Amino acid sequence: MRLLVVEDDPDLNRQLVTALSDAGYAVDHAFDGEEGHFLGDTEPYDAVVLDIGLPKMDGLSVLEQWRRDARNMPVLILTARERWSDKVAGMDAGADDYVAKPFHMEEVLARIRALLRRSAGHASNEIECGPVRLDTKSSRVTADGQPIKLTSHEYRVFAYLMLHRDRVVSRTELIEHLYEQDFDRDSNTVEVFIGRLRKKLPGNLIKTVRGLGYRLSDRADEA
Structure with missing residues (x-):
């Protein structure tokens, strides 16, 4: 999953x-x-952390412009604790949630x-597909209750497919949502990670949809 942080305090x-x-x-x-508006307008982020008080272009203006341009990624705004009006204005501008400064990073x-x-249509921290379970809170993957060890990039691929299970995800989409902007992206690495996951996961959960990409599904009638 790929995120954007827009905050002027270094x-x-x-x-x-x-x-x-x-x-x-x-x-x-x-x-x-x-810069934050440009990145959010041109890159496919899964979520954004956006400060309200920014130089050059304030956070509310950034958010309003994104929403006018139909950029629908979830946005968490950062507000000053005493400025309740900022929270209201942020939600009205299209924010999905807010955190007041100072905050605990765990929050x-x-x-x-x-x-x-929620953006992927899941209500719980735990997502299941056949015998495999993903706990998004602990980043733990299990099969029939037994832990499956994944590298960081294997986990990113699996978590994205799990959040979007039963939907075809193209190689391009995976690449765009797995790597930072300045990462040297190579579509072949996605195929390598998919191959590794297939060896570690039970059954035939990751299906190849020829010419389109991959689908994570426990349906037995799929290729």
Whole structure:
């Protein structure tokens, strides 16, 4: 899953990027509204953490422009605790949730997990496909209760397919949602990760849809 952090405070920006990266996400970041708006308008993010008080272009203007341009990724806004009006304005502008500063990083992580789940149509932290279960809170993958060890990139591929189970996901979509903007992307690596996952997961859960991509499904009648 690929995220964008737009925060002008260098220390807080770094802390957010580090925490989200450690949680297994691919994270891009920006320090002002203009750069943040450009990235959010041109890159396919799964969610955005957006500060309200930004230089060059304030966060509300960034968000309103995204929504006018039909950019529908979930957005978590960061607001000052005493400015309740910012929270109202942010939600009215199209935000999906907010966190008031100062905040605990665990709260941001929990709210991001919730936004990602809801945007993919899941209500619970635990997602199942046949005998395999993904716990998005702990990043734990099990099959029939037994843990499956995945590398960070294998986990990203699997988690994205799991969140979008029963839907065809193209190689291009996987690449766009798995790597940071400046990462040297190679479509062949996706095929390598898919091959590794097939060896680690029981059954034939990851189906190849020729010419289109991959589908994670426990339906036995699919190729």
